[in-house]
Amino acid sequence: MHTPRPPVPPFDDPRLEGGAAFAEGRIVPLSDAKISLFDWGFTRSDATYDVASTWQGAFFRLDDHIERFFASLDKMRLRIPYDRAGLREVLHRCVRAGGLQDAYVAMVCTRGVPPRGARDPRLAENRFYAYALPFVWIAPREKQLAGIDLHISQRQRIAPESVDPTVKNYHWMDLVQSLYDAYELGRDTSCVVDAAGHITEGPGFNVFAVKNGVVRTAARGVLEGVSRRTAIELCQRLGIALDVSPLPAQALREADEVFLTSTGGGVLPIAKIDGQPLPQPFPGPVTTRLYDAYWALHDEPAYRDAVEYR
Numbered sequence: 001m002h003t004p005r006p007p008v009p010p011f012d013d014p015r016l017e018g019g020a021a022f023a024e025g026r027i028v029p030l031s032d033a034k035i036s037l038f039d040w041g042f043t044r045s046d047a048t049y050d051v052a053s054t055w056q057g058a059f060f061r062l063d064d065h066i067e068r069f070f071a072s073l074d075k076m077r078l079r080i081p082y083d084r085a086g087l088r089e090v091l092h093r094c095v096r097a098g099g100l101q102d103a104y105v106a107m108v109c110t111r112g113v114p115p116r117g118a119r120d121p122r123l124a125e126n127r128f129y130a131y132a133l134p135f136v137w138i139a140p141r142e143k144q145l146a147g148i149d150l151h152i153s154q155r156q157r158i159a160p161e162s163v164d165p166t167v168k169n170y171h172w173m174d175l176v177q178s179l180y181d182a183y184e185l186g187r188d189t190s191c192v193v194d195a196a197g198h199i200t201e202g203p204g205f206n207v208f209a210v211k212n213g214v215v216r217t218a219a220r221g222v223l224e225g226v227s228r229r230t231a232i233e234l235c236q237r238l239g240i241a242l243d244v245s246p247l248p249a250q251a252l253r254e255a256d257e258v259f260l261t262s263t264g265g266g267v268l269p270i271a272k273i274d275g276q277p278l279p280q281p282f283p284g285p286v287t288t289r290l291y292d293a294y295w296a297l298h299d300e301p302a303y304r305d306a307v308e309y310r
């Protein structure tokens with residue numbers, strides 16, 4: 001079990017202890033980071049974002065997060081006043097300013113505020129924000145140890161024809177309501193389906209099933225998670241059979257092992273589906289191999305981008 005490290009003082013400013021944001025072109029304490037009530041990012045969910053992480057003082061796959069963010073910006077017709085190198089520098093500054101070793105690092109672009117009364121998004125000046133917080137897990141440590149119980153919701157993820165799920169987005173009403181369903185049933189978290197009843201994703205993660213040694217995950221209708229990609233690449237590297245194709249809910253219920261992937265924890269083993277324990281001892285052998293390989297990858301120079309603390 002991987003345990004986050006505490007912040008490393010000194011911070012640029014004591015008010016930045018525990019995290020820092022970048023807003024209006026400068027580093028500010030998290031409590032000072034605010035957006036306008038009239039920003040379409042708030043009133044229309046008209047925004048895109050990405051979340052990277054640092055672990056033990058180094059970003060993991062930062063270039064991949066930056067690439068995905070720029071691809072999302074293009075698809076949304078949004079612009080930020082930085083190129084890739086400039087964005088990387090802002091993200092490093094947030095982590096450095098907050099003195100964080102293990103961090104959740106977000107970059108956000110909103111449509112902005114159009115002139116009063118205007119309804120034309122082209123008239124808005126896009127806004128860019130970033131922030132770094134102590135690492136945020138998909139599930140608390142005690143839950144991870146006890147074994148996460150995943151609810152398969154009947155709610156449908158907003159259709160990919162409506163909102164492109166490969167653009168990381170804040171259209172979470174389906175996901176949030178599915179969480180309420182899960183809590184009411186005494187489960188820990190949830191995933192939602194598509195119109196055909198195939199598993200898509202959950203609030204902040206992709207979903208994988210393992211059956212007879214084959215790892216399966218949805219091909220489309222989901223965010224192409226950087227951790228999902230890591231798990232897929234690790235299967236290829238470790239010679240684990242892989243099937244990226246529609247994943248019926250029943251296949252998840254009948255799986256030998258189930259795990260989630262997210263920047264908020266990497267490979268997260270699931271112990272139960274809707275209260276039913278999975279047949280393999282928890283965590284299962286394939287999940288354990290991928291979990292170990294995921295964390296080992298954090299030491300490989302190609303995946304690390306070290307933060308330079310002053």
Ligand SMILES: Cc1ncc(COP(=O)(O)O)c(C=O)c1O
Nearest residue numbers: 204205206223225226227262263
């Ligand atoms: C809806 C959704 N799916 C999947 C993921 C996992 O993506 P990643 O592995 O890049 O964190 C996230 C991450 O926040 C998400 O919000």
